[in-house]
Amino acid sequence: MRLSVAAAISxxxxxxxxxxSPRSRLDLLRNLVTALVxxxxxxxxxxxxxxxxxxxxxxxxxxxxxxxxxxxxxxxxFWLTEKDLIHKLFxxxxxxxxxxxxxxxxxxxxxxxxxxxxxxxxxxxxxxxxLPPLVRPRRxxxxxxxxxxxxxxxxxxxxxxxx
Amino acid sequence: xxLVLVHSPLPRLRALLQRCWGRLExxxxxxxxGSQSPxxxxxxxxxxxxxxxxxxxxxxxxxxxxTVVWMAAPKQRRxxxxxxCRRRNPNKxxxxxxxxxxxxxxxxLKQKHVLCxxxxxxxxxxxxxxxxxxxxxxxxxxxxxxxxxxxLYEGEKPTEKDEGKRIIERARKRPSxxxxx
Numbered sequence: 001m002r003l004s005v006a007a008a009i010s011x012x013x014x015x016x017x018x019x020x021s022p023r024s025r026l027d028l029l030r031n032l033v034t035a036l037v038x039x040x041x042x043x044x045x046x047x048x049x050x051x052x053x054x055x056x057x058x059x060x061x062x063x064x065x066x067x068x069x070x071x072x073x074x075x076x077x078f079w080l081t082e083k084d085l086i087h088k089l090f091x092x093x094x095x096x097x098x099x100x101x102x103x104x105x106x107x108x109x110x111x112x113x114x115x116x117x118x119x120x121x122x123x124x125x126x127x128x129x130x131l132p133p134l135v136r137p138r139r140x141x142x143x144x145x146x147x148x149x150x151x152x153x154x155x156x157x158x159x160x161x162x163x
Numbered sequence: 164x165x166l167v168l169v170h171s172p173l174p175r176l177r178a179l180l181q182r183c184w185g186r187l188e189x190x191x192x193x194x195x196x197g198s199q200s201p202x203x204x205x206x207x208x209x210x211x212x213x214x215x216x217x218x219x220x221x222x223x224x225x226x227x228x229x230t231v232v233w234m235a236a237p238k239q240r241r242x243x244x245x246x247x248c249r250r251r252n253p254n255k256x257x258x259x260x261x262x263x264x265x266x267x268x269x270x271x272l273k274q275k276h277v278l279c280x281x282x283x284x285x286x287x288x289x290x291x292x293x294x295x296x297x298x299x300x301x302x303x304x305x306x307x308x309x310x311x312x313x314x315l316y317e318g319e320k321p322t323e324k325d326e327g328k329r330i331i332e333r334a335r336k337r338p339s340x341x342x343x344x
Contacts, residue, residue, distance in 0.1 A: 038307060041290065084307045091309040111280045123278075130312040130331070131290045132341040134278060138267060 016051050029055055030079055036105075037085045037093070041125035041134075046109060049122040053105050055079070056124075060104050063094040096128050103127075108134060268340070282340075289338065296331050319343070 018025040032052040035042050044052075059079050062072040067090040076086045097104045106125050113119045123134065140147060249255075263272055266279035273279040293314055301308070311328040315321060316337035321330055324344070337343065 039294070043287075082305055082307075084305045087309050088307045092311055096311070109277045110283050111274075111277060123283075130314055131293060132286050132314075132338070134283065134286055136268065136340060 016047055018048065018051070030081060033059060033079050034081050034085060036124060036126065037080060037089055038082065040129035041123060041131055043110065043121060043123045045113075046107075046120040046122040049107055049124040053107055053124060056126075057102065057104050059089070060093060060097055061102075063089045064098060066090075066094075093126070100127075106134075285340075289341070293331060293333060296333060300329070300331065 015025075019028045028048070029052050032042065032044060032048060033056050036052070036056055042049075059075060062069075062075045065072045067073060067076075073086075076089055077083075080086050080089065093104075104127055106127055108123050110121050110123055113121050125131070125134070142148070142151070260274070262275045264275050265271070266273045266282060269279060269281045271279055271281045297312070308329050312331055313321065313325045313328045314331045314333060316333050317335060319337065321328075
């Protein structure tokens with residue numbers, strides 16, 4: 001029975017390593033969360049966006065508790081470095097996401113960065129933001145077999161209801 | 164066993180033999196014999212020591228075969244056929260991508276799980292212009308509003324859904340891909 005963990009094995013570790021140290025990793029993610037709350041859509045390396053997503057959604061869950069809650073206020077105070085965003089979080093984002101149960105963010109991959117590193121980039125945005133949409137939902141064409149059959153069925157039902 | 168025998172019929176030859184033997188002995192046992200050796204004469208043959216001690220540390224110069232570090236080197240030239248087999252093995256070729264599709268909006272190529280580059284660049288440019296308008300309206304840094312925002316284009320009036328929202332105006336016609344809610 002192995003009682004100690006070998007240095008190079010990382011089975012089951014969920015958190016990625018960023019920056020110079022664990023504190024630096026939290027600072028990096030904190031900057032990203034602040035930027036997301038301010039601009040509502042940011043473009044960053046995919047790994048950072050993925051890591052930050054969990055923290056952002058938990059912050060919104062805390063904000064839903066209301067700004068009278070002491071823990072919620074302390075969390076918002078730590079995670080948002082620009083203090084005018086605390087007002088935005090409690091007054092704009094919490095009411096916007098009150099009807100939603102979870103998944104307040106959308107993470108989409110974009111083509112690799114143009115620089116030398118060709119990094120895998122992603123754009124992460126809060127749902128319901130006022131900016132133009134990134135992906136237009138596409139309906140299936142009317143010419144597909146299934147849609148034609150459904151259209152015929154609908155017409156039959158209408159005719160039956162009419163007569 | 165070494166037999167020590169000195170015998171000589173003539174005194175001159177005997178002297179010569181003695182001198183030769185003395186030199187030999189001096190060569191073999193330099194520590195034992197000093198500048199002069201005691202006189203030798205006829206003696207009985209006795210069994211001498213089994214091992215004649217040699218110079219222990221006279222390995223001489225180690226030959227080139229021992230000092231050089233041996234490394235692997237190819238013995239034969241690899242033929243072009245063998246080289247081709249190795250270079251063109253499928254695990255060395257670039258993988259072909261089968262996840263490339265055509266974007267239904269603009270017709271450019273895109274990967275299936277990635278956003279279309281052209282459409283994303285279009286949206287990015289429009290958001291940049293909207294953000295410039297927002298910055299002009301806010302006037303300075305750290306002035307995030309406490310109300311929602313809505314973007315209106317030329318000739319558009321705010322609907323009843325946009326009651327308490329901050330209005331950002333863009334001086335152009337509404338693009339077809341940005342549908343008003």
